[in-house]
Amino acid sequence: MKKNVIAIMGPTAVGKTRLSIELAKKFNGEIISGDSMQVYKGLDIGTAKIKPSEMEGIPHHMIDIRDPDQDFSAADFKDYVQQYIDEITARDRLPIIVGGSGLYIQSALYDYNFSDVKRDAAATRKMEEAVAAEGILPLYKRLEQIDPEQAAKIHPNNHRRVIRAMEIYETTGMTMTAYQENQTMESPYRPILIGLEMEREILYGRINERVDQMIADGLVEEVRNLYENGYSDSQSMSAIGYKEFIPYFNGEHSLEDSIHLLKRNSRRYAKRQLTWFKNKLDVRWYDMTNGPIDEKLRIIFNDLAGILK
Template sequence: MKKTVIAIMGPTAVGKTKLSIEVAKQFNGEVISGDSMQIYKGMDIGTAKIKEEEMEGIPHHMIDMKEPDEEFSVADFKNYVQNYIDEISNRNKLPILVGGSGLYIQAALFDYNFSNQKRDETLTRQLEDRIKREGPLPSYNRLKEIDPVQAEKIHPNNHRRLIRALEIYETTGLTMTEYQNNQTFESPYYLVLIGLEMERAQLYEQINQRVDVMVEEGLVDEVSKLLEKGYEGCQSMNAIGYKEFIPYFRGEKSLEESIEILKRNSRRYAKRQYTWFKNKMDITWYDMTDTNNRNEKFPMILDDLAGILKNT
């Protein structure tokens, strides 16, 4: 029998965390973070990492596992999540994957194969040598030309992922995006996919408010401490919530400008999240537009889940 996994997905600031706690309490579950940045220690406010008091005693996984200067790939995420699903299921508890990192979640739930394209060792060495000679930017600009979708996901200093994306194109004639899209997915799990959505204007307002709260809670100081530790050029600092303040600390932008840019980037990211989830997975969506209606929506979702899980 396939292991049952609940996944709660949707854009930032839509209410996934609160729902996940209710689901875990009702169905004896444990939460696995589906946010690719919450893996990093010291990156708490900008990633909207759940606070201990908000967990209500529910075990949470995939949080605070890496230092900010450590690389962390989609393949790494997939392997960790699948191991946690096994561990939680083997304890007769329900794994609940919660987050908004679409490709990462899809990779874990549908057993995405990242390594079935054999490596060309000669080409790999050539690409590595070029980066050593010229730095990463020429290779990164090449990737932006051939595969802008992947270039947006890969930090220039993440040489391993940069080389792999270029290598796939050079050896197959397909970009990594095309290569991924051509794969067929069959999940090894019995999946219950829940999506939370919200009318766009209200969602954007909630995102703006969330950014203001993050700043009040000390986000700027959090970024400052990470920069003081020398993490500026790391993959992790390319995350939304962190990269926007680097120009401020360089004296290139005001704090107010940086905050507004963060709000804009967060809204744009939410739009991309919607597009990804709507196009890539068969999700049952629940409209959370009226947040006062949450007291009605959460019991409805829990009832729907009870009916589904009864038959697994």
């Protein structure tokens, strides 16, 4: 029999963390973070990383496993998550993935093969020489034209990933986005996908309030510390919640401008998340807009009790 794996999906600030803790307590689960930026040490407030005091004794995985200057890809995520799924199920417990990085979660649950396209040493060398001579921006701008969706996921200073995305296009004529979308949707697991959604204006209000709370909790100081330690060009600092403050520290924006930009980017990301989940995966959706949260949890628990039998 395939292993049961629950994945809780939905836009930021919709209530995924609360549900994950309650599900883990009820169904003897362990939680795997599905957020591609919570892997980084020191990125705590801006990624809404759960505090140890909030975990209620539930084991959490995929948090603080990378230094801020290290790369982390969907392929890395897939390898880690599949290992954790094996370990958790071996303990006769239920793996529960929680997060908002849709491609990362999909890659792990549906066993994407990121090595199908063999490396082309000549093409790679040619691009590396061009980058050495001209810098990364010309190649990155070409990637933006060819595959804007992939370019949006890659920091311009991540030379390896920019070159790899362009290499796949040069070698196959297919963008990396198209390559990933054409993967076979067959899972080695029995994925149970739970989606949380909320009326847009209410969700946006919650996002704005969350940003205000992050600022009160010390987000600016957290980003400043990373900036002053030389991480401003790292992949980790391309995350929403961090990149918005770089112009402020560079003297190009006011703090108010950066906070406004963070709220806007967070709202736009939430909209993209919801669209992605609804278009790409077969998710059971639950509206969290109105009504007592305990009643909504009870409905989800009852549905899952029937599925997990």
